[in-house]
Amino acid sequence: EQKESEAELQQTNAELTAIFNALPDLYFRLDRHGTILECQASPDMLLYMPIEQFMGKRIVQCFPTNIGQQFEAALHQAIQTQALVSLEYELPMSDAVQYLEARLLPLGNEQFIAIIRDISDRKQAEAALMLYKHAVECSSDAIGMADAFGNHFYQNQAFSQLYECETVREFNEFGGIGAVFTDPQVTKTLLDTSLSDGIWVGEVEQRTHSGRLIQVLIRAY
Secondary structure, three states: OHHHHHHHHHHHHHHHHHHHHHOOEEEEEEEOOOEEEEEEEOOOOOOOOOHHHOOOOEHHHOOOHHHHHHHHHHHHHHHHHOOOEEEEEEEEOOOOEEEEEEEEEEOOOOEEEEEEEEOHHHHHHHHHHHHHHHHHHHOOOOOEEEOOOOOEEEEOHHHHHHHOOOOHHHHHHHOOHHHHEOOHHHHHHHHHHHHHHOOEEEEEEEEOOOOOEEEEEEEEO
């Protein structure tokens, strides 16, 4: 029974090792003081220093002071709560800033696993998305968004001003997309054509919240 248990443990360790080898992460096993007992990194992981230099050091010593303090606080929280603790931090490299996410997980024997993942691509995508959002918000064209059923859920400032509805809720209470077209058939044509062909373009007559009639050029995607 002992031999069988040892064989099963070896098999489990081999499986876990194979999993960690396949992950694009940096992996630490720590004691409750934050000393690194074991470390392993994906070949694609850009490291702050060579992997072998992490061994035997406290994790607070392996990073710049402010980041080390964040790790120390996260480890203390994991010890107190015995639950998963996550943190994000920025690590200055030679030619860029690396954005990383660390997750600390208690193992139950006063040891902890820290898994660190490079999230730079995600952060860059989020920054690009914010730029697009800013461009849409500042556009002089009225921009609105709806789902496939015509349910309105977004409008920029120009849209609010054009239709005299300050908020999405106010526009929907006015009657939504269907309420602004003087010809109800145009609403159906716009939705059906843009969904089937990807785009609908037309000059139509619409009304604002106050009843004012306006001529607009619409591009629906």
